[in-house]
Amino acid sequence: MAKGSGGLSIDSDPIATSGFSLHKPTVLTSFPEENINPKWKHLAATSATQSMDVKATRSPPTFQFPVKLINTNEHDHDHDPDSSLPSDNRRRTVIDEMDFFADKKHDVDRMTIINNGTDDLKDSGSPAGLELNVNTGLNLLTTNTSSEQSTVDDGVSSKMENKRAKGELAVLRAEVERMKMENLRLKDMLTHATSNYNALQMDLITLLQGQNSHQKNEQHDGKNKDDGIVPRQFMDLGLVAATGGGDTEDLSLSTSEGGRRRDPTRSSGNNAENNNEDGTVEQDKKGTDQREESPDQGWGSNKDARFNSTKTVDQTEATIRKARVSVRARSEDATISDGCQWRKYGQKMAKGNPCPRAYYRCTMAAGCPVRKQACFPLFLLIIRHHLLFERISVAYCRVQRCAEDRTILTTTYEGNHSHPLPPAATAMASTTSSAARMLLSGSMSSTDGPMNSDFLTRTILPCSSSLATISASAPFPTVTLDLTQNPSPLQLLKQPLQFQVPFPNPPQNLATASAAALLPQILGQALHNQSKSSGLQMSQDMQPNRLGHQSQPALQQGQQTALADSLTTATSAIAADPNFTAALAAAITSIIGGAHQTNINSINNVQTTTSNNNSNGNITTGNNNSYGHNKITNSSFPSD
């Protein structure tokens, strides 16, 4: 950290200081109870009273689906932070949790016991429309009950009914067997997918660790900054390989020309410094904004040939966006040190988030267009539920305020450096560049949009833990590297099914109903993909306003999609379960202060994670709103 902290305090701006230990991603042991803020409800309610005219944002929406897989229906005590407690106690020790499924949970527990020999879980709350082929065994009880009642009768009719009941039972048993086979097949698929994802994750972690180790060695040698600079080492979030300036694979995303680029008049227009072959930098005048986003610059310097050849102009404009790479990591010091030199040029507070969003500009070279944003997530919306393979039953929801846990920091990088990078910066550069490259590579190669890429297939698989997640929606494709969790390969199969569903950043109109309506769709889609062991298939066209304003149609569409595939029973269970939707609605309503559905406090960058764990599944909503000392028109949360 350079001198002149300017009276910076941890409370006011913990982001600005350094100390971010990227090379030591710590394992995020779910969500510690101590992180729960007993006052969040009050705070949320307070926020809801404010005028919260929510709008779609231009910030990069981030749909994240970190997914964890639990491979059995048994409780994983080893990884459940609450496992030491009885199930009921575990549930009740959570201060701020809200059990929206108390009644339902009993059914779930009961059915869990009853169906102990099967892999399915009877969800009494499932709508009739969800009764898919996969839902076998679940009706055994009801059927048997009926049969048993029939057998009570005596006479010929009772014999006939008994025969009929036996026949039905045989059919059902056959169906159970079929579903068992189906489950085994799915398990194999998920296991395979887990392996793929884990390999990718390990590669990235190894890369990080290795480069940080190199960085440490370099620093330990006491070399000055100039000595540490690696020639032609560029951090190109756009797609140029970060670890080598020579690697100029034409994957760079075109700039946000499509109406997304911001403030064109302020751009100096001197972008020749970017991507210079010799790594030299044409420096602009002091303070001149180098964020020229012409096609020659950084993010969008190179248009993808495939993209141009296969997309229409409109599609191109809609798809070509400024890619961003977000890194979410735990930092013990709640600070960032990614090897680059940054100057804070602004701090902004978005609606409803007590955590400020800080804006930094790279100062390693004048005119470097790279900027970054750093903020803390706000909320973790945790939804616990049971999962027995395809059958998912939401147990209850809770929300914890992760803003208090300011060790999880989200940093979003934008642009590519126009100057050589020191070794200290290569780790982050490589990571983010790789992530962006994969993201964009997938987006370019997919016919279904960016979300359906091989990268996503490997990284967003439901059976995986959260490492890399992607942004599905406008304005900018965003890949998020979640370094807060670093599960071991052995843990992967035991980890709870976890979906992070980042809403567009923000789903500014995240009305309660909207969010509730969307979550099933999103979650269902994720589960759908889980079943298929395929990549995320969410359309990139899922604009924030779509999410925010077309909730009901989206829900219906999600239900239709979920119901379309017999393998997506889990999808259906979530997507169409009115209780689930209602629970989410209630949860979000409670968070935001649900009295004003149409005036909801914006939740920026909501990241929703559902974990299938008998005791500690979770849906995480991270709110990256921030409050600064800038013009604050609608801040409602009191500072912590």
Place this chain on the structure above:
DNA sequence: CGGGTTTGACCGGCGC
């Protein structure tokens, strides 16, 4: 005094 931060003001995009 230089470099960084703070923070009120401003700009432009977007939704209504």
Place this chain on the structure above:
DNA sequence: GCGCCGGTCAAACCCG
């Protein structure tokens, strides 16, 4: 057209 909001600017301020 208006207002909101994210992002940025730049003067004032702070600190070593």
